[in-house]
Amino acid sequence: MVPVGLSCTGIVETTSTPKNLSILCLSHFHRDSTDTIRPYCLFATVLTAAALLRAAAFRASYPSIPWSSRDGLVTCSGRYNGLKMKATIGGDSYELVDEGCVIRELMTPSQEFRAFYDSERRKIETPVRWALDSGLPKGVDYMARRYDNGEQLILLRKIPELPDEAFPIAHELQHLLMDREGFISMCAVRPREETYEAMAVAVNGMTQDPVANARLRVFGFDLKKAYEGLASSGRKDFGALNVADPDRIMWLQWVFQTVEFMLEYQVAFGTWPDKRWVKTIKRSRYPDLITDVGELTGFMLRAGLETPGKQRAVVHNIIAKYALGDMLLAKSRTPGGSWAPSTPTG
Numbered sequence: 001m002v003p004v005g006l007s008c009t010g011i012v013e014t015t016s017t018p019k020n021l022s023i024l025c026l027s028h029f030h031r032d033s034t035d036t037i038r039p040y041c042l043f044a045t046v047l048t049a050a051a052l053l054r055a056a057a058f059r060a061s062y063p064s065i066p067w068s069s070r071d072g073l074v075t076c077s078g079r080y081n082g083l084k085m086k087a088t089i090g091g092d093s094y095e096l097v098d099e100g101c102v103i104r105e106l107m108t109p110s111q112e113f114r115a116f117y118d119s120e121r122r123k124i125e126t127p128v129r130w131a132l133d134s135g136l137p138k139g140v141d142y143m144a145r146r147y148d149n150g151e152q153l154i155l156l157r158k159i160p161e162l163p164d165e166a167f168p169i170a171h172e173l174q175h176l177l178m179d180r181e182g183f184i185s186m187c188a189v190r191p192r193e194e195t196y197e198a199m200a201v202a203v204n205g206m207t208q209d210p211v212a213n214a215r216l217r218v219f220g221f222d223l224k225k226a227y228e229g230l231a232s233s234g235r236k237d238f239g240a241l242n243v244a245d246p247d248r249i250m251w252l253q254w255v256f257q258t259v260e261f262m263l264e265y266q267v268a269f270g271t272w273p274d275k276r277w278v279k280t281i282k283r284s285r286y287p288d289l290i291t292d293v294g295e296l297t298g299f300m301l302r303a304g305l306e307t308p309g310k311q312r313a314v315v316h317n318i319i320a321k322y323a324l325g326d327m328l329l330a331k332s333r334t335p336g337g338s339w340a341p342s343t344p345t346g
Helices: 021-028 039-061 099-107 111-123 163-181 192-218 230-239 249-269 275-283 287-302 308-321
Strands: 005-008 085-089 092-097 129-132 142-146 153-155 183-190 327-335 339-343
Touching: 021 153, 085 129, 092 099, 092 153, 099 111, 099 163, 111 163, 142 163, 153 163, 163 192, 163 327, 183 192, 192 249, 192 308, 192 327, 275 287, 287 308, 308 327
Parallel strands: 005 142, 129 153
Antiparallel strands: 085 092, 092 129, 142 153, 183 327, 327 339
């Protein structure tokens, strides 16, 4: 499950570009009594030169990667951070990193990711910014976030460095590709209010993630591997739920999250979760949940999600059926790149 966030507000940014280590050293150009450059300055210069050479070699190997417009001294420090900028976006402070530094560890070991990236990345014509965010919700390592003025951001709990992390990075890029086609996203009417944000995430996940995953499967991603253990861990988590009297909003979040699990599992494995899942729900404190889950899953399967038009109709039906209009606002990307409210017909 990879939630998608959409801001109902604008974006405010202040940017400052730190100096490269060797430039910082030379700008203060300390000399000792023998008029020689202090050893740490020489060491810093050598390290920076080596980093620049590595970055140049990497860029030559993967020319499709969009590096920062602040070209010239964009380097990746070791295997991790690139040239950083501090930015305040939507009221939150982020540490931005270059896209090339985010994906460089994924291109060689994951042929699926490279095939996807080389084929699809260029279709996202508007800039994508990447930022580290240690405050992402529990269990979420990557998240796409958009802003009303057209800014789009992919949040990272950490810089990916393992082949298994290629799939979730591709998943977030796929969301931006779907934006371009006209798929709609939900945003909270009250930004930053946890209940509202959680509901937006639940509806977005249920109505977008199955489509995104189905498209990634075309490039050879092993969805079974990506979701292995999901069924058993999901049963365990649900079986542990112990809320004496869940309110309507909590109940709907459980319904939407379970429907998303059902649809994603079907995409990954080509079948529905085994009967143990149904038994887990029926034996829990909330056996009536299975009725609501079955009803909504059936409706979504009949209606379909695979095109922007079908997904739009499903989302607006859900808003009306469950009376969520006071919590959520459906938006879609305009031809100019900004976001505007979506109606059931467009």
